[in-house]
Amino acid sequence: MNRRIAVLVFPGTNSEGETLRLLRDLGADAQLVHWSRPQELAAYGAYVLPGGFAYEDRIRAGAIAAHDHLMDAVIDGCAKGKLVLGICNGAQILLEAGLVPGTAAARRPTAAFTHNAPQPHFICRHVYVKLASAPMRSAITASLDEGALIPAWAAHAQGRLAAGPEHLAELVEGAHVAFVYAHPDGRVDEQAVPNGSALGCAGLVNREGNVLALMPHPERDAWNVNHLQRRVGEALFAPSGGAVLFESFVRAVQRA
Amino acid sequence: MKTRYVAVRLKIPDNQAYTALVVLQRLGIALGQVERSEIYEREEEAGGAAELARRTMRDESVFNPNKHTLAVLEQNVPRTGEVWIEECDTPRAPNRPRYIGWRLFLTDGTPADRATIEAATTRLLCNPAIERAIM
Numbered sequence: 001m002n003r004r005i006a007v008l009v010f011p012g013t014n015s016e017g018e019t020l021r022l023l024r025d026l027g028a029d030a031q032l033v034h035w036s037r038p039q040e041l042a043a044y045g046a047y048v049l050p051g052g053f054a055y056e057d058r059i060r061a062g063a064i065a066a067h068d069h070l071m072d073a074v075i076d077g078c079a080k081g082k083l084v085l086g087i088c089n090g091a092q093i094l095l096e097a098g099l100v101p102g103t104a105a106a107r108r109p110t111a112a113f114t115h116n117a118p119q120p121h122f123i124c125r126h127v128y129v130k131l132a133s134a135p136m137r138s139a140i141t142a143s144l145d146e147g148a149l150i151p152a153w154a155a156h157a158q159g160r161l162a163a164g165p166e167h168l169a170e171l172v173e174g175a176h177v178a179f180v181y182a183h184p185d186g187r188v189d190e191q192a193v194p195n196g197s198a199l200g201c202a203g204l205v206n207r208e209g210n211v212l213a214l215m216p217h218p219e220r221d222a223w224n225v226n227h228l229q230r231r232v233g234e235a236l237f238a239p240s241g242g243a244v245l246f247e248s249f250v251r252a253v254q255r256a
Numbered sequence: 257m258k259t260r261y262v263a264v265r266l267k268i269p270d271n272q273a274y275t276a277l278v279v280l281q282r283l284g285i286a287l288g289q290v291e292r293s294e295i296y297e298r299e300e301e302a303g304g305a306a307e308l309a310r311r312t313m314r315d316e317s318v319f320n321p322n323k324h325t326l327a328v329l330e331q332n333v334p335r336t337g338e339v340w341i342e343e344c345d346t347p348r349a350p351n352r353p354r355y356i357g358w359r360l361f362l363t364d365g366t367p368a369d370r371a372t373i374e375a376a377t378t379r380l381l382c383n384p385a386i387e388r389a390i391m
Contacts, residue, residue, distance in 0.1 A: 058272045060383055067279050067380065096383065107379070112386045115346045162345060163385045 002045030003254055005030040008074070008090075010054035010065045015087065015217065019050040022219045022243060028250045033070070041073035046083040046253045049074075049090025051155070051217055061114075061158045062092035066107060071097050075106045083140055083256065084211040085249050088156055091203070091213035100213040101176040102206035103167075111163035111171065111204070113156075113215055117196030122157040125194050126228050127216050129202040130182035133175050138209035139256070141178060143248035149186050150179075151228065151241040152216035154194050159215040161201040168198055178212055179203030212249075218242030260300045261332045262312050263293040263357060267325045276358065280376050287372070288363035294318075294353035295329075295340060317351045333390075335359060337367025339377050340390040355390070 005028050007020050016032055023030035030048075033040050041047070055064035065071065071093070078084055078099050086094040092113045094100045104110050116123060131148040135141050141148075163171065171177055180200040181192045193200045195215075203214035221227055221242035224234050231238070266273075273292040280287050296318060300308045305328040313319045313326060334340050340355035358381050360368035368376070373391055382389040 055275060056271075058275045059381065060387075063380065063383070064275055064279055067283065109383050110385050112383050114386045115343070117346075120346055120352075167385060 002043070003029060003256075004044045005046045005048060005250075005253060006033040006041055006044035007031065007048045007050060008070050009034045009050075010052070010068060010070065011035060012054045012056055013050055013052035013089070015051035015219065018219050018222070019048055019087070022222045022246050023048065023250060025237070025239070026243065026247050026250045028253065035068055035070055038069035038073055041070060041077070045256065046249075047074050047077060047085070048249075049084070049086040049093055050219075051088030051090060054089055054093060057158075060096065060112070062089060062094075062096035065093045066096035075099065078206075078211055081208070081210055083249065083252055085140060086211075086213045087219065088159075088215055088217055091215050092158065094211060094213040095204070099211050100204045100206045101171055101174065102208070102211065103170055103174070110167045111161060114158050114160055114162045116157060116160050116194075120157065122155075123159075123194055124153065124155045126221070127152055127154045127194055127202075128182045128184055128186075128192070129179040129214070129216055129218075130186060130188060131178065132180045133178050133205065137175055138178060138205045138212055139252040140205075140210070140212045140249050141245075143251045144244060147186065148244065149182060150218050150245055151221040152218040153220040154216040155220075156195070156215060159195045159197065161197045161199065161204070163198065171199065171201075171204065174207060176204050176206070177201050178205040179214060214245070218245045222246065257299045257301060259332065260298055260305065260308055261329045261354070262296045262298050262308065263327045263329055264296065264312075264319055264324050264353075265291060265293040265327075266323055268323050276380065279380055283379050285372060285375050285379070286363055287360055287368065287376070288365060289361040291359040291361075293357040293359065295355040295357045297354040315351070337361060337373065339373050339381060341377075341382050342388045342390065344386055344388055346386075
């Protein structure tokens with residue numbers, strides 16, 4: 001399998017720099033692929049959709065990007081078993097494209113990351129996400145420990161998982177909830193959820209386990225320099241807690 | 257008092273409506289124009305529709321005379337060729353519109369028929385997981 005990773009850039013994407021740097025720091029062969037060059041995507045073995053505001057969140061967050069030509073290749077690659085990781089706006093795009101939870105046809109969404117609650121305001125807050133499914137449920141999380149606790153930054157106005165009751169039940173029954181919000185000590189309760197997300201959900205995985213959509217940004221807590229409690233005396237770009245998810249992703253790509 | 261709906265629409269170029277038009281055309285839906293309105297729910301007091309319009313136009317968080325045009329709707333339902341999209345469980349905030357109205361026109365300038373509106377709604381304008389469409 002092809003081990004090259006494409007970091008997709010839509011008009012309005014703004015997290016491609018740190019995403020690309022982290023992937024390369026972890027030894028991945030990663031490149032940016034812009035929206036004007038969708039024909040290049042087939043040559044890559046895995047895709048990362050970084051955060052931002054693709055197409056200015058017009059209509060809904062992720063709605064326009066889900067119909068972009070880049071996503072034709074991602075949908076095709078997903079069906080072939082390629083690994084796909086979406087962070088924040090990338091996660092919203094994956095849900096709008098129907099790739100996560102992937103229980104209906106492509107581009108027929110059954111869930112969404114939508115306006116925060118109780119107040120529909122933008123939040124920027126340090127959070128922890130906890131692996132809620134078995135590590136082997138997804139190839140992307142396979143190298144994580146059971147119940148792994150990962151620091152990240154939540155930076156979104158539309159990060160609340162919402163779906164109809166039947167689809168929420170489907171997410172639970174199909175073990176689609178990959179990550180939940182947690183306290184720094186690993187406890188999980190409503191107070192740990194910063195945005196009113198249903199099921200306390202921070203991240204969802206598709207049925208086959210090759211597509212993961214995560215709302216908070218672990219890549220923004222991936223080095224000592226941007227860790228909340230910076231370790232004095234260590235190199236600024238020494239790996240920090242958020243890197244472990246990307247490390248697991250890169251390992252999965254290299255194993256595939 | 258009577259509940260009336262007020263449609264506020266950009267009179268300057270509307271990038272969001274244009275983006276919707278381009279994507280819908282790419283999806284094979286033959287449209288010539290898309291108009292996007294924010295639909296506010298208001299109470300009509302003494303003075304009728306004209307006073308309601310004046311009152312809404314004084315609300316600077318809703319209406320900017322340099323950018324917007326306003327219509328008090330005759331009936332509290334979508335206009336011909338229009339679909340209203342409502343977010344199902346998003347918390348209401350002051351001065352947020354009740355609906356987003358998408359008014360679709362065919363290439364000959366006539367309002368879109370119901371089948372075209374349904375296609376546009378299903379394929380792009382409404383995410384049924386979180387939104388409800390009213391035609």
